[in-house]
Amino acid sequence: MTNSAATLEHFERQKNILLTSYRRVGTPVYTPVNIAVEGEHAFVRTWNTAGKFKRIRHHPTVEIAPSTVFGQRTGPAIRARARVLEGAEAVHAGQALDRKYPLLQGVLVPMIHRLGHYRTIHIELTPLDDLVGRTVLITGATAGIGRTAVIQLAQRGAQIIIVGRSEDRGRQAVADISAQSHNDQVSFLQADMGHLESVRRLAQVVRQQYPQVDTLVNNVAGLSPTRQETVDGLEATLAVTHLGPFLLTRLLVPLLEEKPIGRVVNLMSGTYRFGSLDPLTLEPSGPYRGFDAYMSAKLALLLTSLELARRTQGSTLRVLLADPGGADTDTLTVSLQPGMLSARMRLMATFFSLLVRRPGNLERAARSSVEAVTSTDLMSGDYLKANTRPSQIARVAQDAAFAQRVWAASNRLVGLPDDLRVSETLFSTQE
Numbered sequence: 001m002t003n004s005a006a007t008l009e010h011f012e013r014q015k016n017i018l019l020t021s022y023r024r025v026g027t028p029v030y031t032p033v034n035i036a037v038e039g040e041h042a043f044v045r046t047w048n049t050a051g052k053f054k055r056i057r058h059h060p061t062v063e064i065a066p067s068t069v070f071g072q073r074t075g076p077a078i079r080a081r082a083r084v085l086e087g088a089e090a091v092h093a094g095q096a097l098d099r100k101y102p103l104l105q106g107v108l109v110p111m112i113h114r115l116g117h118y119r120t121i122h123i124e125l126t127p128l129d130d131l132v133g134r135t136v137l138i139t140g141a142t143a144g145i146g147r148t149a150v151i152q153l154a155q156r157g158a159q160i161i162i163v164g165r166s167e168d169r170g171r172q173a174v175a176d177i178s179a180q181s182h183n184d185q186v187s188f189l190q191a192d193m194g195h196l197e198s199v200r201r202l203a204q205v206v207r208q209q210y211p212q213v214d215t216l217v218n219n220v221a222g223l224s225p226t227r228q229e230t231v232d233g234l235e236a237t238l239a240v241t242h243l244g245p246f247l248l249t250r251l252l253v254p255l256l257e258e259k260p261i262g263r264v265v266n267l268m269s270g271t272y273r274f275g276s277l278d279p280l281t282l283e284p285s286g287p288y289r290g291f292d293a294y295m296s297a298k299l300a301l302l303l304t305s306l307e308l309a310r311r312t313q314g315s316t317l318r319v320l321l322a323d324p325g326g327a328d329t330d331t332l333t334v335s336l337q338p339g340m341l342s343a344r345m346r347l348m349a350t351f352f353s354l355l356v357r358r359p360g361n362l363e364r365a366a367r368s369s370v371e372a373v374t375s376t377d378l379m380s381g382d383y384l385k386a387n388t389r390p391s392q393i394a395r396v397a398q399d400a401a402f403a404q405r406v407w408a409a410s411n412r413l414v415g416l417p418d419d420l421r422v423s424e425t426l427f428s429t430q431e
């Protein structure tokens with residue numbers, strides 16, 4: 001495993017490198033190869049039946065280290081993403097290798113490939129350790145979109161703390177994520193995000209044990225088919241989807257604001273635009289229906305995120321919204337249960353669920369969260385869709401006066417003062 005900052009500089013003059021690729025089960029395979037470096041990209045050549053080519057196609061994260069011609073490692077390894085090149089990009093990579101090794105790669109290797117009737121393959125390697133030094137706390141990442149996003153962030157070197165309700169599921173998720181990302185800086189904290197005392201305890205543990213956290217991803221959401229009340233007397237869908245994340249955010253803002261790149265990333269759902277809520281209770285009017293409560297909770301989360309962005313203007317903290325689009329997860333399954341949706345929404349949701357059940361849907365859905373955590377170009381308040389570009393927020397969430405009322409109600413419901421600048425000790429449990 002590696003955790004040093006990535007650069008290809010010390011590979012530029014290197015004749016041979018040790019390439020580590022991984023079998024499906026995660027076992028490493030080491031191969032010495034030639035490498036040509038161009039800025040932040042490196043190129044290697046192989047052939048279509050080579051084991052490393054097959055392994056890289058299944059698992060594009062590799063490690064590279066300087067080595068002798070026989071594969072004896074001579075320097076530190078870095079993590080990189082491998083991409084198989086086609087067309088003009090492959091020709092370009094081939095020329096770079098031919099220039100660096102005129103006899104070996106320019107003449108001998110292509111000749112061997114031709115004689116063996118192999119197809120020559122060019123692979124680009126890009127360093128992946130750009131998140132070394134970053135620490136991401138993410139709720140609800142034992143499964144679904146959060147888990148997929150976390151694997152990608154861990155592959156790029158971030159330290160990760162995942163939050164979920166079950167120690168067992170947490171332990172299993174940490175083992176799986178570490179194995180798939182080859183990053184051992186993954187840990188788990190147990191908390192129920194719908195239980196305010198549990199959220200306060202979580203914030204306290206984070207402040208004491210992980211003061212280096214620079215990014216909070218509120219990925220968790222809850223959907224309850226019938227109206228349930230939490231131990232705090234709050235409607236459960238609202239509590240898990242909005243109030244728990246809201247409380248955690250407020251308790252961690254002082255910590256995040258100290259960081260040069262502090263971030264809060266809140267997971268959205270495009271359905272917020274159908275949400276409607278009472279600015280005092282934050283619940284929709286009329287008889288309870290699970291998906292209405294979810295859409296309204298997402299609207300409340302969006303309004304308070306934008307209010308937080310306004311209140312932290314001028315600080316280094318960025319508040320970002322990540323909309324995953326859709327993915328085939330437990331949340332989607334629960335939302336299709338009887339009693340969750342009106343007849344019209346049910347029709348739309350059934351069609352939507354068929355659309356999102358495509359291979360790679362989780363990876364696509366995780367894109368907006370990964371981009372929100374990693375991009376340096378975003379402004380506080382930006383709303384990212386799965387295409388990872390900031391997009392327009394619907395009018396229902398643009399009313400700043402309404403956002404202030406929802407901010408005030410959210411504070412009242414979680415027992416906090418309105419003012420963001422009030423000392424955190426006022427609302428912490430005994431530390």
Ligand SMILES: NC(=O)c1ccc[n+]([C@@H]2O[C@H](COP(=O)([O-])OP(=O)(O)OC[C@H]3O[C@@H](n4cnc5c(N)ncnc54)[C@H](OP(=O)(O)O)[C@@H]3O)[C@@H](O)[C@H]2O)c1
Nearest residue numbers: 140142143144145164165193221267269326327329330331
């Ligand atoms: N899936 C979609 O189509 C879709 C579309 C739009 C937006 N989104 C949003 O994307 C985010 C992720 O959704 P998903 O579909 O990936 O969810 P998911 O697969 O259902 O995963 C939910 C995660 O939340 C955790 N969790 C649930 N209740 C919790 C609680 N009370 N306290 C702590 N953790 C809890 C679960 O962990 P444990 O069970 O281990 O606690 C699990 O890791 C959500 O914000 C959702 O609203 C999803």
